[in-house]
Amino acid sequence: MAQWLNDDEMGAWRAFVEVNAHLMAALEADLAPHRLTLGDYEVLVHLSEADERQLRMCDLALRLGLSPSGLTRRLDGLVKSGHVERRPSTADRRVMLATLTDQGLAAMRDAADDHVASVRRHLIDRLDAAQIDALREIFTSVGDGLGRTLTIA
Amino acid sequence: MAQWLNDDEMGAWRAFVEVNAHLMAALEADLAPHRLTLGDYEVLVHLSEADERQLRMCDLALRLGLSPSGLTRRLDGLVKSGHVERRPSTADRRVMLATLTDQGLAAMRDAADDHVASVRRHLIDRLDAAQIDALREIFTSVGDGLGRTLTIA
DNA sequence: GCGCAACCGTTGCCCGCGCAACCGATATCG
DNA sequence: CGATATCGGTTGCGCGGGCAACGGTTGCGC
Numbered sequence: 001m002a003q004w005l006n007d008d009e010m011g012a013w014r015a016f017v018e019v020n021a022h023l024m025a026a027l028e029a030d031l032a033p034h035r036l037t038l039g040d041y042e043v044l045v046h047l048s049e050a051d052e053r054q055l056r057m058c059d060l061a062l063r064l065g066l067s068p069s070g071l072t073r074r075l076d077g078l079v080k081s082g083h084v085e086r087r088p089s090t091a092d093r094r095v096m097l098a099t100l101t102d103q104g105l106a107a108m109r110d111a112a113d114d115h116v117a118s119v120r121r122h123l124i125d126r127l128d129a130a131q132i133d134a135l136r137e138i139f140t141s142v143g144d145g146l147g148r149t150l151t152i153a
Numbered sequence: 154m155a156q157w158l159n160d161d162e163m164g165a166w167r168a169f170v171e172v173n174a175h176l177m178a179a180l181e182a183d184l185a186p187h188r189l190t191l192g193d194y195e196v197l198v199h200l201s202e203a204d205e206r207q208l209r210m211c212d213l214a215l216r217l218g219l220s221p222s223g224l225t226r227r228l229d230g231l232v233k234s235g236h237v238e239r240r241p242s243t244a245d246r247r248v249m250l251a252t253l254t255d256q257g258l259a260a261m262r263d264a265a266d267d268h269v270a271s272v273r274r275h276l277i278d279r280l281d282a283a284q285i286d287a288l289r290e291i292f293t294s295v296g297d298g299l300g301r302t303l304t305i306a
Numbered sequence: 307g308c309g310c311a312a313c314c315g316t317t318g319c320c321c322g323c324g325c326a327a328c329c330g331a332t333a334t335c336g
Numbered sequence: 337c338g339a340t341a342t343c344g345g346t347t348g349c350g351c352g353g354g355c356a357a358c359g360g361t362t363g364c365g366c
Contacts, residue, residue, distance in 0.1 A: 004269060009277050012289035016276075019296035020173065021218050026299055039352085057315060065174050070353045072316055077352095094314045094361045116158060123169075124162050126298045127291060134287035136165035138280060143172035145279045146179055192322085211344060223323045225346055230322095247331045247344045 023122055030118035034111040035081070039064070039074055041115060044083060044108035047100035054099035056089070083107055176275055183271035187264040188234070192217070192227055194268060197236060197261035200253035207252035209242070236260055 005013060028038045036044075046063050047053050055063075061071040075098055078084040083104030089095040100108075124132065158166060181191045189197075199216050200206050208216075214224040228251055231237040236257030242248040253261075277285065 008285055012285045013272055015289050015292040019292040022299045023295060067354055068315060119166055122298060123295055126294045131287060131291050132161055132165045134284060135291055136168050138284050138288055139168040139172040141279050142176060142276055145275060146175045220324050221345060
């Protein structure tokens with residue numbers, strides 16, 4: 001074994017692994033009454049922040065860390081429920097623009113309160129200011145590393 | 154909106170959400186050459202640490218945070234590849250004991266080096282001692298909160 | 307302009323997993 | 337002791353998502 005984890009490192013790693021999934025499951029469960037998946041909610045958020053409330057499929061897939069096919073299927077559901085519309089781009093006939101409908105925006109706003117409260121309850125409010133800062137720095141740093149390894153590979 | 158997230162909180166939350174999935178995907182990819190899923194690896198680890206390298210299905214499912222059916226399917230794969238055996242308990246004829254085979258133990262040991270190195274490269278080595286400590290405290294605290302809400306509900 | 311490469315989105319196929327239903331086994335209580 | 341509830345594990349079903357393959361579109365080099 002090249003270099004094992006010491007007790008501190010192992011403790012941190014195990015705590016992270018074990019809690020991570022449960023945290024996401026809890027957030028997902030709190031969002032269920034709004035008939036939204038966490039993934040669906042993320043779509044609505046990204047679209048709501050975009051120009052004219054629309055994004056190209058590939059851009060959206062990139063932001064969501066989703067494969068092209070995965071995004072197609074996720075959009076299928078959101079289109080069927082009327083939260084999102086597909087409209088072909090006039091500039092480039094290859095691209096499809098996912099556009100947030102008024103109803104989708106309303107659904108997102110409706111769910112936002114509960115979702116934010118859920119994030120607060122399960123995560124933010126359990127941490128002090130220093131820990132919140134640490135959380136941001138930790139994952140920013142890890143994210144930088146991942147981006148680097150991806151571009152290298 | 155009851156109480157929104159301020160910039161620090163939002164920054165921490167977004168960094169966490171965006172990096173989380175990528176981190177897990179990177180660890181998964183590093184484990185792929187060993188023909189193991191991250192989930193499979195966790196099974197082997199838990200079994201290797203158990204008495205006589207075996208656990209009841211329900212206990213194992215609990216530790217993995219997996220549904221009964223999910224564990225059945227995951228074991229199917231591990232049994233087929235010879236890493237795990239199913240053996241009925243003599244004490245309680247309802248229970249199945251998942252037991253780690255010698256081959257399974259060897260496979261885990263073979264993968265452990267790479268996996269630990271992967272965890273180091275993507276996570277641990279990107280953090281200083283204080284951040285590692287903070288990571289453990291953060292997720293321990295969040296985990297306590299989740300456990301409490303689960304037992305209450 | 308033409309041919310070829312790269313790009314964009316969709317589809318078929320497969321896997322992993324949760325839920326509900328189910329069966330056999332065990333515990334509990336009258 | 338017998339009836340009923342509870343437990344432990346498996347199975348059918350549906351859903352979400354990745355991979356490979358494909359058709360249509362655009363950009364690039366000649």
